Amino acid sequence: MSSKTKSADKLLFTSADWDFETLKATYDAIEDIALNELKLDVYPNQVEVITSEQMLDAYSSIGMPLMYHHWSFGKRFVRDDVMYRKGYQGLAYEIVINSNPCISYVMEENTIVMQALVIAHAAFGHNHFFKNNYLFKQWTDADGILDYLQFAKSYIAKCEDRYGFDAVERILDAAHALMDQGVNRYSRPEKPNLAAELKRERERAKYEDETYNDLWRTLPQPNPGDQDMDELKRKMRVEERRAQFGLPEENLLYFLEKNAPTLQAWEREILRIVRNIGQYFYPQKQTKMMNEGCACYVHYAIMNSLYDKGLISEGAMMEFIDYHSRVVFQAEYDDQRYSGFNPYALGFAMMQDIHRICVDPTEEDHKWFPDIAGNNEPVETLKEAWAHYRDESFILQFLSPKVMRDMRMFMIDDLSSSPHLEVAAIHDDNGYRKVRRSLARMHDISVREPDMQVVDVDIRGNRQLYIQHTEHEGIRLEKSEAEMTLGYIGQLWGYGVTLQAVDYESGEILHEVNYTPDDLVGN
C-alpha cells in the first residue's frame, strides 16, 4: 500500500478531466497490460471522441456510424432523446463497432477514469471477442462492413431520389419486419456447378448399369389405374417444385429477394442490403452475454492491474468500482428493476468463476469441471471459451453450481394446462443441471425466435406462397404482429400468402391465416 501512495509521480492522471495526451498515455498503459499480460489478440484500435448529441445519433441507427435513413431510426432517436433529456435513461458510455480497425466511440463528458474503463472494455475486451469468436469469424466481415454500409446508404439515398420516399419506405418497412427471418442460421453447401452435376449424373447411370438385375422386372407392377398413382404423381410434382425453389427455406428475405415475381431489381437490392445487415448482427445476438462478460472481465483485470502497478490512484479505483458495480448489477426477480438477466452481470460472474475454478478450485469444481479445475491457466482457458462458444453452449458447458447458488437461480415450469406456476428446480444438487439446461435454452436464439419457413409456392396456380410456423410446446405467435408482418410479405411477394402454424410433434396444421393483396381481392 505504502509504495502506491509514495509514487504519485507514476500516476497516469490526477484530475478527473482528460486531454489527448493523458488519453494516449492511458491507452498505452492499458495496451501494455492487454497485450503483454492478458495476451489478447485484437484488431488495431481507433478511438473516436464524440459529444452526447452524436452519441444519441449513433444510438438511433443501431450503433452504426453510417446508416441509411429510415423513419424507424428517427422514432428511436426521438424516443431516446426524450428519455435522455428527462433523465430517465443515461447514455451508453461507449459504442464499439466490429470492424477492422475496431472503432470505439467515447463521449467527451466521460471522466478520464471512465475513458480508461471504456478503452479497456471496448477497445480490448470486445475487440478481442470480435476478432476471435468463431461466429464472428464465420459470419461477419470486419474489413468490409464500413464500406458496405457506405454503399448501402448511398444506394438507398439514390433509390429515394429516383423512385420516391414512399416506394423505398414501403420496401424497407417490409424488409425490417422480416429482418430476424433474414439470416442464414446454418451455412449451406455451395451451389453445385454444371460439371459436378453432370459427373454425378454419369456416376448414377453407371451405378444403375452395374447393378441392373433382370429379376426386378418380374415383380408385380402397381396397376397404373390405381388412385395411389395420381397421389404419387402429385407428391412427386410437389417435391420437384420444392427442389426447384430450394424449399423449405428459413431465410424469408433471401427467398423473396430471389423469387418474388413482381419486384424490381432495385427492390431486390434493398432486400439484400437489409438481409446482409441482419446477418452482420446475427452473431452479436447469439453472444451478447459472453461478449459483455468477456469485456467486463478484461476491463476488471486491466483496471486492477493498473492499480496494482500504482498507475492510478485509490480515488480513481473507487470511481471505477462504482461504475463497475452499477454495470454488473443484477436485480432479483421480484425487484421492480428486474427485466431479465443482465448479460453484463451473468457474463462477468461466469468469467470470474471460470478464473476461480482455474486457480482455486473446490472439491465440487473438480467434480464438475475436471478438465479445467486447477489448471492455473485462467486467461488461456477463458480465451479458449471465448473463441469456441456462443451464449447457449457456453452456459451449458461452464455454468457452475457456485454461480447458480450466488445468483440464487430457480427454474419455473409454466404449463398452459396448469393453473399454477411450479418451481421445477432450484439451486441445489437435484436442480443444478435442470436450471443450467433451462438457462441455456433461454439464451438459444433458435428457441427464442419463432421457427419460420417458406414451405411451398403454388407456382402454376394462383402463386400462393405458403409460410409455416412450427409451433413448439404450443407457444404461438403474437397474432396482430404476425398478421401485419404477413401483410408485408404479401406486399413483397405480390400475391396471396398463407401462414400455417404446424405443431412440431404431430405435424398437424393448427391454424391458418391468409393474406390477399388489395389489388387481387375479388379476382
Add this chain to the structure above:
Amino acid sequence: MLYIVDRRKNPTGKSLGNRQRFMRRAKAQIKKAVESTIRSRGITDISSGDQITIPGKTLKEPGFHHMGRGGNRNYVLPGNKKFVQGDRIARPQGGDSGSGGSQASPDGEGEDEFQFTLTRDEFLDIFFEDLELPDLLKKSLKQTTAFRNARAGFSVEGTPSNLSLVRTMRNSLARRIGLRRPKTAEVRELEEKISALQAKAEKRPNGKLTKTDEDTLHTLLADLEEAKRRMKAIPFIDPIDTRFNQFQQIPDPNTQAVMFCLMDVSGSMSEQMKELAKRFFMLLHLFLHRKYEHVEVVFIRHTSRAAEVDEETFFYSRETGGTIVSTALEEMKKVLVDRYPTDQWNIYAAQASDGDNYSNDGAKCTALLAQDLLPKCQYYAYIEITDEREAEIFAAAEGETALWKSYAPLARDNPRFALKRVTKAADIFPVFRELFAKNRAEAGR
C-alpha cells in the same frame, strides 16, 4: 496501433433525415395531437414547441415474435428467497414480469403511447398548415417599395463592368475551335522547327541544307505564314462572343406588418370572454410572425371611450361604461394615419366584442370601416364572443347582436372583412382555420 480521432467537430444532426422521415410517417397522428393540445392549453406558450403524445400503434414495427405467455415453457429467474422444488406459485396477473423466457423486442413492445418533443418550427408548420394570409402583398406596395437587383440571365450587350468572363470565353473558345484558329503553341512549334533547320544550315560547311531538309523548310515556312494569316483573320475575342450579366430590378415586398387588436372591455365582457379573445389575438400574432419579419401590435380597448394601451392593461384591467364601438375605430384610424403609412406597412386588424353597441352607433361604424379602414387593411376579422349559455338561447331565438347586424352586410360584399362567432375555447382554432384556410374565397361563397 492507436488512432484517436476527435469527432466532436463533425456535424451533428446525422439523425435529422431520420427524424424528418419519422415526422412524415407520423404526420396525421401528430396533427391530431397538436390540435388537441391547442384546445387544452394556454396560448402564450404555444410557440415554444410542444410535448406531443401520439399513439404508438400506428408506428409499429411488426415482426414474427412469440407470444409472451401461453404454451408450455420454463425459465430461470435470479434471486430465489424461499422457494424449494415443487412449490406452487399463483400465476401473476397482467404484466408478464415472470416470463423471462420471451424477451420483448427492444422496440418497446407493448408501448401504447409514444412521447416526444417537437421543435418550434415543426410545431408551427403543423399548426398553421394549409393556412395562408389573404392579400399578402398590397398592390400599391408593388410600385413604391425598395428594389433589389436579381440576376436575370445574360445579354449580348451591356456595360464592360458586367462582362461575364466565363460565358464570353466559352463562346470565344468554341468559335476559335470551329474556325480552326491555330493555337499560339502550334505557331511557336513551327517557328522553333524553322529556326532549328536554319541553325542546322549554318552549321553545314556550304551553308545549305540537304534536299529533303530544304523541302521541309519550305513547307514549314508556308505553314507558318498560313497560320499567322489565320490568326490575324480570326480574332481571339470577337464582339459576337461577348456576353454580359444581366440584372433585373425586383420589388422587395414589404416585410413588416402591424396588427391591431380591438376589444370591448366594458362590464359585459367577462374574464372568460377576454381570455377567448386573447387566444385569438395570440394565434393571429403567431401566424403573422411566420410571414413577416417584423410585426408590431397595437392594442386598442374601448368602452364608451377608446384608448391605445399596452398589452397588460389591454387584457387585465377592467373598465366600466357603455359601449361605443366607433370610438375604437376612430382611434385605429388615428393611429394608422399617425404611425403606419400604408405604403410601408401591411395592416391587419382583429376586433373582439360581445356584440353590444350603442344603438345609434352602428351606421357610423359601418361607414368608418367601409370608407377609411377596410381599404387600408389587408384583412379585418371580427370575432363575436358569446357566453355559452347565451349562445344556446340565441341559437334558439335566432338572435343577432347589434354589432353583428351592422357588420353582416359589410362582410357580404367585402372579401377582406370576415366575421365569426366563438363560444368556447375549443372553437378558437377551428374558427381561426376557417378564416385563413387557403381556399377561403371559394369555400366561403
